[in-house]
Amino acid sequence: TRSTRPQRMLKAVQKNGTKGNPESVISAIDYFCKHSEWAMNVGDEKGSILDSVVTEVNPSTVLELGTYCGYSTVRIARLLSPGTKLITLEFNPVNAAVARQIIAYAGLQDKVILVEGSSGDLIPQMKERFGIMTFDFIFLDHWKDRYLPDIKLFEECGLLRKGSVLLADNVICPGTPEYLEYVRNSPRYESKYYPAHLEYTKVEDGLEKSVFLG
Numbered sequence: 001t002r003s004t005r006p007q008r009m010l011k012a013v014q015k016n017g018t019k020g021n022p023e024s025v026i027s028a029i030d031y032f033c034k035h036s037e038w039a040m041n042v043g044d045e046k047g048s049i050l051d052s053v054v055t056e057v058n059p060s061t062v063l064e065l066g067t068y069c070g071y072s073t074v075r076i077a078r079l080l081s082p083g084t085k086l087i088t089l090e091f092n093p094v095n096a097a098v099a100r101q102i103i104a105y106a107g108l109q110d111k112v113i114l115v116e117g118s119s120g121d122l123i124p125q126m127k128e129r130f131g132i133m134t135f136d137f138i139f140l141d142h143w144k145d146r147y148l149p150d151i152k153l154f155e156e157c158g159l160l161r162k163g164s165v166l167l168a169d170n171v172i173c174p175g176t177p178e179y180l181e182y183v184r185n186s187p188r189y190e191s192k193y194y195p196a197h198l199e200y201t202k203v204e205d206g207l208e209k210s211v212f213l214g
């Protein structure tokens, strides 16, 4: 059967990247998306904002919802302190298989736990399966209509602490209006919008950073 876009992206990483060099993997993916095929990675413009928030938070416990090909996984993992691991959830097994290879090519496999399944099923299992008390940093980049139910799930499962930072991709395009309304109007969050553009395009998009106030 015909290859998938993520599989063609992996080939481009193996051809143009340098094994063990996360920066080269990030550049190879961005080049592929700009010159060969658009793909829904967070991209370089929003990726730089992601980098700055991760660096500022310097998290010990990290969750990513929506691995896709592992682009943002690599961006986050390359910035984590030694010994810190990030958990990333992916629903699509074909994409998860590609992500594992891209993460390994970057040399970051020891800093990443990739779990296949849906957030609704896996979030309630975080404490028992991974010994997580609370998350310092959460990157939301999965189904846009799951952002709101999943943030409520985090609250219900006691996975947030005073100061936990949630960073959400695509709050403008494709858009997450109910999530935005919730985090911007809830007294339990301090929210800030980072304007940018949809990856590799001129279309308006941005990231919403929300700090849980306890």
Ligand SMILES: O=C(NCCCCc1cc2ccncc2s1)c1cc(-c2ccc(F)cc2)cc(O)c1O
Pocket: 040, 041, 042, 065, 066, 067, 068, 089, 090, 091, 092, 117, 118, 119, 120, 141, 142, 143, 144, 146, 169, 170, 173, 174, 198, 199
């Ligand atoms: O859908 C997007 N991303 C989610 C993929 C869903 C994968 C999932 C992972 C997972 C893990 C755990 N539980 C459940 C799930 S579901 C997405 C789409 C666009 C876009 C923008 C304009 C377009 F014209 C066309 C696409 C841009 C983006 O940056 C995206 O992130």
Ligand SMILES: [Mg+2]
Pocket: 040, 041, 042, 141, 169, 170
């Ligand atoms: Mg996205």
